[in-house]
Amino acid sequence: MNAPLTSAPLALKDPSLLKSQCYVNGEWIGKGVDPIINPATGQTIALVPRFGAKEAAEAVEHADRAFKLWSKKTAKERSNILRKWFDLMIANTDDLATIMTAEQGKPLAEAKGEIAYAASFVEFFSEEARRVNGEVIPTHRPDHRIIVQKQPIGVCAAITPWNFPAAMITRKCSPAIAVGCTTVVKPAPETPLTALALAELAHRAGLPAGVLNIITGDAAPIGKTWCEHPTVRFIGFTGSTPVGKLLMAQAASTVKRVGLELGGNAPFIVFDDADIDAAVEGAMASKYRNMGQTCVCANRLYVHETVHDEFVAKFTAKVRELKVGNGFDVGVTQGPLIKAAAVDKVVRHVEDALAKGAKVETGGKRSALGQTFYEPTVLSGVTKDMIVTQEETFGPVAPVYKFKTEDEVIHLANDQPFGLASYFYGRDIGRIFRVAEALEFGMVGINTGMVGVDVAPFGGVKESGLGREGSHHGVEEFLELKLMMLGGIDK
Numbered sequence: 204m205n206a207p208l209t210s211a212p213l214a215l216k217d218p219s220l221l222k223s224q225c226y227v228n229g230e231w232i233g234k235g236v237d238p239i240i241n242p243a244t245g246q247t248i249a250l251v252p253r254f255g256a257k258e259a260a261e262a263v264e265h266a267d268r269a270f271k272l273w274s275k276k277t278a279k280e281r282s283n284i285l286r287k288w289f290d291l292m293i294a295n296t297d298d299l300a301t302i303m304t305a306e307q308g309k310p311l312a313e314a315k316g317e318i319a320y321a322a323s324f325v326e327f328f329s330e331e332a333r334r335v336n337g338e339v340i341p342t343h344r345p346d347h348r349i350i351v352q353k354q355p356i357g358v359c360a361a362i363t364p365w366n367f368p369a370a371m372i373t374r375k376c377s378p379a380i381a382v383g384c385t386t387v388v389k390p391a392p393e394t395p396l397t398a399l400a401l402a403e404l405a406h407r408a409g410l411p412a413g414v415l416n417i418i419t420g421d422a423a424p425i426g427k428t429w430c431e432h433p434t435v436r437f438i439g440f441t442g443s444t445p446v447g448k449l450l451m452a453q454a455a456s457t458v459k460r461v462g463l464e465l466g467g468n469a470p471f472i473v474f475d476d477a478d479i480d481a482a483v484e485g486a487m488a489s490k491y492r493n494m495g496q497t498c499v500c501a502n503r504l505y506v507h508e509t510v511h512d513e514f515v516a517k518f519t520a521k522v523r524e525l526k527v528g529n530g531f532d533v534g535v536t537q538g539p540l541i542k543a544a545a546v547d548k549v550v551r552h553v554e555d556a557l558a559k560g561a562k563v564e565t566g567g568k569r570s571a572l573g574q575t576f577y578e579p580t581v582l583s584g585v586t587k588d589m590i591v592t593q594e595e596t597f598g599p600v601a602p603v604y605k606f607k608t609e610d611e612v613i614h615l616a617n618d619q620p621f622g623l624a625s626y627f628y629g630r631d632i633g634r635i636f637r638v639a640e641a642l643e644f645g646m647v648g649i650n651t652g653m654v655g656v657d658v659a660p661f662g663g664v665k666e667s668g669l670g671r672e673g674s675h676h677g678v679e680e681f682l683e684l685k686l687m688m689l690g691g692i693d694k
């Protein structure tokens with residue numbers, strides 16, 4: 204059904220950044236039919252095309268033709284275009300953030316922060332493009348020489364989530380493009396407008412047709428087409444673990460590489476020697492960023508019994524200062540969740556915890572602002588039999604547990620299938636190394652609540668994913684090592 208456009212046009216300095224078509228082979232194609240809804244107001248912002256398997260295959264063919272040219276560009280040529288893309292993202296931050304807040308809901312200041320974060324990957328990999336060096340290996344025979352060349356793997360697919368509509372795309376596409384690959388991208392159905400605006404800026408930066416292709420539409424057939432297409436050499440996915448497992452299975456049909464950034468269930472541990480004020484600050488940053496809708500949010504807060512009451516009192520006081528509302532409104536620090544179903548999941552988690560004996564320190568109920576809003580919540584008296592312990596809540600709920608010993612809390616932290624981010628606060632150097640090495644997670648924040656940055660490898664272990672994004676490691680999954688064994692050198 205074509206939902207009517209019921210919202211006033213977004214206040215953009217450059218209205219041409221608001222796209223309602225797909226970007227394929229350097230052209231805008233398709234007819235908008237699926238509404239993109241503002242989660243704060245329920246209004247329709249724009250309509251986007253509903254593409255499927257056919258268009259997904261066509262995008263791969265365009266990307267493959269472009270690969271043959273793009274991979275032959277010099278590293279400096281690729282670097283220069285990525286740098287221009289970065290410059291245009293920064294110059295258009297306000298419009299990109301406005302589009303993001305409208306479709307995703309996060310407060311405008313957070314959206315601007317994400318644009319800077321997303322742009323930082325483009326900048327970083329514009330520099331890495333020129334650092335992809337091969338090797339000459341000391342020979343085993345005087346008449347032989349051994350050379351290892353790093354070559355771009357080809358067409359890479361990216362399927363991304365709604366919680367970081369810009370950064371999850373640039374964190375995958377900029378390293379791929381930097382080393383000479385080409386890309387086909389399906390953004391989340393909730394938040395494609397940010398992705399399409401990024402494509403427009405890439406076009407303006409001079410990225411050749413077919414290097415970046417972005418289509419919207421039916422996720423399952425698009426994903427299956429790319430997973431099974433013999434020309435696609437890599438599937439990059441950021442999203443839930445169940446979908447990640449499905450894509451990994453589908454990609455096996457053509458022995459593709461996969462890069463999986465999946466679900467999390469981060470422990471946040473406060474030891475007895477922690478700086479409590481710093482721990483509260485770190486917990487606020489980790490827990491309530493994006494209304495708790497990040498894969499690295501503190502999902503379980505374990506506080507040593509000797510400092511528990513002080514931490515809960517100070518933490519709860521800070522949470523009560525959060526202001527819930529429309530992300531465009533001045534002073535709002537907590538916007539809506541992405542959709543009503545997300546709030547329903549939060550309600551289910553909180554009600555389960557209360558039924559099993561948890562206590563509400565603050566919040567604990569839907570906001571009167573509407574069906575997509577939930578009050579920032581702190582629960583105490585939480586135990587491991589509650590759903591919040593085993594499942595990622597993906598909302599503004601902080602379950603607090605008490606613990607007695609280091610061994611006990613390390614076991615509790617590790618005793619679940621996820622392994623993305625983890626955090627702890629403490630100052631004893633011996634404990635810092637013991638705990639950091641014992642935690643079964645891809646990332647450990649020590650006396651900090653934030654781990655995601657362009658220069659550091661981001662990724663998880665166990666059922667939180669495969670591979671690393673960002674940092675100089677971030678190009679490796681887009682490169683093949685080619686051995687050149689040269690004989691007959693003595694003739």
Ligand SMILES: NC(=O)c1ccc[n+]([C@@H]2O[C@H](COP(=O)([O-])OP(=O)(O)OC[C@H]3O[C@@H](n4cnc5c(N)ncnc54)[C@H](O)[C@@H]3O)[C@@H](O)[C@H]2O)c1
Nearest residue numbers: 363364365390391422423426442443446464465466467498
């Ligand atoms: N590890 C990370 O970096 C990271 C980052 C953001 C989100 N996430 C995780 O993502 C989840 C929330 O995001 P979400 O709700 O968008 O996840 P999701 O898995 O439902 O969707 C993610 C993407 O996959 C697509 N998709 C869904 N079903 C598909 C299918 N059968 N075939 C192909 N594509 C399909 C969606 O359209 C979307 O583009 C949470 O679990 C969160 O932890 C992880």
Ligand SMILES: O=C[C@H](O)CS(=O)(=O)O
Nearest residue numbers: 366367496497498499655
């Ligand atoms: O939600 C997942 C993001 O990758 C979190 S971060 O912004 O990269 O820290």
